Structures are given as C-alpha cells and as structure tokens.
Amino acid sequence: MALPAREQVKYWGLAAALLLVVLWLLGNVILPFIVGGAIAYFMDPVADRLERAGLSRPAATGLISVLALLAGVLLALAVLPMLFKQLTDLINQAPEIFRRLQAFMVERFPQLQDETSTMRQTLENIGTVIQSRGGELANTLIGSAMGVLNALLFIVVVPVVAFYLLLDWDPMVARVDEILPRDHAPMIRRLAREIDIVLAAFVRGQMSVCMVLGTFYAVALMIAGLDYGLIVGAIAGAITFIPYVGALIGGALAIGLALFQFWGDWLSIGIVAGIFAVGQFLEGNVITPKLVGNSVGLHPVWLLFALSAFGTLFGFVGMLVAVPVAAAMGVLARFAIEQYKTSRLYTGLQGTGSDQDPGEPSA
Numbered sequence: 001m002a003l004p005a006r007e008q009v010k011y012w013g014l015a016a017a018l019l020l021v022v023l024w025l026l027g028n029v030i031l032p033f034i035v036g037g038a039i040a041y042f043m044d045p046v047a048d049r050l051e052r053a054g055l056s057r058p059a060a061t062g063l064i065s066v067l068a069l070l071a072g073v074l075l076a077l078a079v080l081p082m083l084f085k086q087l088t089d090l091i092n093q094a095p096e097i098f099r100r101l102q103a104f105m106v107e108r109f110p111q112l113q114d115e116t117s118t119m120r121q122t123l124e125n126i127g128t129v130i131q132s133r134g135g136e137l138a139n140t141l142i143g144s145a146m147g148v149l150n151a152l153l154f155i156v157v158v159p160v161v162a163f164y165l166l167l168d169w170d171p172m173v174a175r176v177d178e179i180l181p182r183d184h185a186p187m188i189r190r191l192a193r194e195i196d197i198v199l200a201a202f203v204r205g206q207m208s209v210c211m212v213l214g215t216f217y218a219v220a221l222m223i224a225g226l227d228y229g230l231i232v233g234a235i236a237g238a239i240t241f242i243p244y245v246g247a248l249i250g251g252a253l254a255i256g257l258a259l260f261q262f263w264g265d266w267l268s269i270g271i272v273a274g275i276f277a278v279g280q281f282l283e284g285n286v287i288t289p290k291l292v293g294n295s296v297g298l299h300p301v302w303l304l305f306a307l308s309a310f311g312t313l314f315g316f317v318g319m320l321v322a323v324p325v326a327a328a329m330g331v332l333a334r335f336a337i338e339q340y341k342t343s344r345l346y347t348g349l350q351g352t353g354s355d356q357d358p359g360e361p362s363a
Helices: 006-050 057-078 080-108 117-147 151-167 169-178 185-223 229-238 247-259 264-290 302-340 342-351
Strands: none
Touching: 006 057, 006 151, 006 169, 006 185, 006 302, 057 151, 151 169, 185 229, 185 247, 185 264, 185 302, 229 247, 247 264, 302 342
C-alpha cells in the first residue's frame, strides 16, 4: 500500500531540502562534477548513435573524448588569445572613445562647455572611471573566473568525470530506475522523460543558436572591418538565449564602435547595423525555430528568474543548475495543473457525474 500523501510530501520535501543544503555547503567543490555530468548528459545521445553505428561503448566514448580534446586545443590556440586581446584593447581604448564622444557632444551642444553642466560632469566622470577601473575590472573578471573554476583542478577533473560518466551512463540510469518507489515508478519515469525532452531541446538547441549567431556576428563584423568585431560577436552570441537582449546589447556596442571608427562613412555604419538586423531576422525566423522549436515551454522570463535566484543563493554552481531546475519545475508545474484539472477542487460536483443541481438541497 502506498504511503499517505502527507507522508510522501514530507519525504520528498526533505530530499529537496537536503539537495539545496548540499549545493550550499559544497559549493565550488562539486563544480567540476556538475560540469562533467552535464557534458556526459549532452554527449550521451552522440555515444548512443555511435553504438548503433557499430562501435562499442568504450570506443564511442574514446572517440568523443579525442574529438573534444582536439576541439578544445584548437579553441585555446586559435580563438581565446584573440578574444582576450580584443577585450584588453577595447578596455584600453574606452577612455579615448569617451574623450571623442565628449568632444563631439561639446561641438554639437556648446552649452556643455560650461564646467558646471551636469551632462559634461557626467561624461567626464564616466571617462575617468573607465580609465581608472577598466583594466582593474578586466583583471578582476578574469581572476574571479579562474578562481571559481579553480584552474588546474577544474581542467583535469572535468574531462575525467565526463569520460567515466559517459562510459557508464546507461548502467547508472538503470540503477537509478531500480531504486525508484515501485508505486510511483511509472509516473516518475514519465516526468523524467518530459524533463529530459524539455532540457535537451532547450539547452542543446539554445547553445547551438548562441554558437551560430555568435559566429555569424563575429565573422560578419570582422569582414565589415569593425575593430573588436570578434569580442562584440562573442558577447552578442553568449546572451542570445534571452530574446532580443543579445542583439540589442551587441548591436548598441557594435554601432557605437562603428560611429567611433567610421564617423562620416555612413555606408560602413549602415552595414554594421544591417548585420544585426539580418541576425535578428535569421534568429527569429530560421535558426531558433529549426534548432529549438516552439514546444520547449521554458519561458525566458522564468529562465532569467531561475538564473538570478539560484545565482544569488548558490553562486556560480547555482547558475549551472538553474536551467535543469527550471526545466524540472516547469514540467512538475504542468503536471500539477493536469492533476488539479481532474480533481474535485476543479471539477466540483460536475466531475462526479451527479445530475443534482449544486444549489438544490439534498433530500
């Protein structure tokens, strides 16, 4: 006989609370294992396809690992140095950009020559802050990222964890299935499949969208001759998972740099603006519908809330688990609504098949 509903809520609530406490206490200690598990989860369908093509599981895992290693080395040697160089150059050039902006504003608005002007003081303060804090900000960001990732340990542990989890993924799933409560195993399996579909469709699809758009923006801006086109494209692509935000921020940054670099050459400035217009059109009409689809059910506002909440509570690790938690909570919420609509609370007496008028007193 199944446990009463109140007992089930108590035990599942304790399990959820224990998970949150573990995340809070262990923090960065479990970061490599979370990242390694995420990599294994996303690579498991690839390994399954290679198995169906005739490879053994160890051979499929080894092939994926070698290709991932080659891709990582290529990225580290070819892209990352240029990315960091452009970021550093952009920060170093920021004071000059604001100086020219100030000169342009003074030329167009002579009242800014008044030293007591609020706008002039604001521009001067912005330029001073960027000049004094820009390099420090870049070093802090890079240092913080490396501190969170714990550098060498992260680089060594993540591939090892990902390799062994990918190798044993199917037996682990079978073992978890064996320990599910027998009364609820079919329902848990159904919910797990729905969570997997949502999570895989959103994350794999959205990562693909970010990579495609980031590559498009970076390549197109560099072909257009814009300085720092690579870093602008990377920024725009990285935040594309929030609709319109990536294009707005990347477009504003690119057009601002184009105005600084191509002032008077309106054709070049128009080309830069057109690149982001084309990118938005492709994202909304071609790329996102093809790679993500419309049935994911993970609204960007809900995702942003989950990222903010878990990032605030659990730091960088919380941001990593925010997406799967948001996907799981979305599926569970839809399941709860489905159960509610079949309950007496929703259907009332009509759901009982009684012909008696609810307002008519019983005999």
